[in-house]
Amino acid sequence: MGFVDVSGVRHTLPDGRVLLDDVSFRVGEGARAALVGGNGAGKTTLLRIVAGDLAPEAGTVSRSGGLGVMRQFIGSVRDDTTVQRFLVDLAGPAVRAAWDAVEAAELTLMETDDEPAQLAYAAALAQWGDVGGYDAEVTWDTVTVAALGVPHDRCKYRELSTLSGGEQKRLALEALLRGPEQVLLLDEPDNYLDVPGKRWLEERLRETRKTVLFVSHDRELLSRVADRVVTVEGGTAWVHGGGFAGYPEARTARHERMAELRRRWDEEHQRLVDLVRTLQQQAANSPDMASRYRATQTRLARFEAEGPPPERPPQQEVTMRLRGGRTGVRAVVAEQLELSGLMRPFDLEVWYGDRVGVLGANGAGKSHFLRLLAGQDVAHTGSWRLGARVVPGFFAQTHAHPEWLDRTPVDLLWHGEPGRPGVDRGRAMAVLRRYGLTNVADQPFRTLSGGQQARLQVVMLELSGATLLLLDEPTDNLDVLSAEALEEALAAFDGTVLAVTHDRWFARSFDRFLVFGGDGRVYESAEPVFDEDRVARAR
């Protein structure tokens, strides 16, 4: 069994800003701790410090039980890394070093087949056996069979880039959960996993006896897995000792307590300052008051030297205003609609004010359906129409806008686009302020975090005056707080919403569900359905 003990850790950014200070927490044996915080709060930095990739400027990190790390980039590997190399890199340092030594010795032997090279190769193989390399190879076989359905020997030279994001994640998770390391650091392990994959992950994390520290933005996963929550905010970290269900209340209570302590300190400080001033005047006329004046001065100095209690962390200002507007009663009508080759024909009526969750298998045509309603050119048969005064606003997955990459938020808002008038810099800054985007207003879109990119898209929906919101995975890449702000904005939106989502927590806020089945059937459901099979297609 293993543990992680972080004590008094401090980290300063290259520009001199203190990102983390006095961070202390412990993840005890067998605990499953979630690490949460806003985008840019320092979660990944803290995880890197715990992993030993970064040395803390002050403080210590103690660990026991061997460390397995899943980095955030897993799922988007596009280089020539092979399955074998990937598994070696996930193993402990001794196995990695022994593997590298065997590879180096093999290369030497291929070039110079002499006695020293042969003995060096033999020594490398002996070391491989000593560090448990042969056991690791047996584990890798189990791992590839579980994750990819083939033995290690048949896939070890396969490039990781030929696997889907979900397969890459699954491979890493199987390796870490089955490996000997007792402490796992998982940076967004659920990214790229579909809902059955997330459910599998939840079960595995709940049943493992290993100690787990993980970062996730998936509120369902957080609530099912975490038995404590470490929050990075305000430049430090604090721990909620319970599950995610009671976390929002605990966080609010903590913030209120901090604000109250600070308010009391400020009041007491002001009282002492005023008293010193009064006594100073009185001391000029009365020697008796002089000693009281000096005593109060000393008291004030001591009070100030102790310093104020920490400020309540700055609130992430996200105030989304999706106004919408009254439209015809029927917002969307489809009759015998079929997107070519993707599904069987279906009928649909969506009423003004409906909140429709669009769920179903990957590749079944959900995003295409939304794009069709947004007015884009999507091949189809059958008919569809929007109701009176229905203005569609489309929120695409963030990678779907290559033309935005080098433009700044202010520039994008200034120029506008068909259906969305441009606004001057003053109005643009005002609306960006409400979405917590002021500090990135003049940065290229490509440099914005996923959450910031998503919020900017909501800004554009607001400015377009849409009355029908078509949202394609809007909570992907949003941190927990931003996702909740989006939900609140949608709840207050005067209009109709259709949203494609795999976010189970988000889906609960919808009242109807349109399910795109893996067999081509499109049907309505009163309850969310997340276990439709992936569409099988000849590739």
Place this chain on the structure above:
Amino acid sequence: MTMTDDLAHDSAVELAVARLVDEFRPRVRPQVVGTVVRSCRRDLSGVPATALPELVERLARTRLETVG
């Protein structure tokens, strides 16, 4: 003595001796081949069993080529 007996019955040794005796006849006497192979086997004592036959034979061949 015990080690020599063990080595004499080591399949990695037996197979290598058989093949190398054929390969190096008549330049190297069978007794010399056996001695060299056993010496190689001892030098490779930490190597995992599955890799041993190949490594023993390869190392012995290298050494026999220098003496032969």
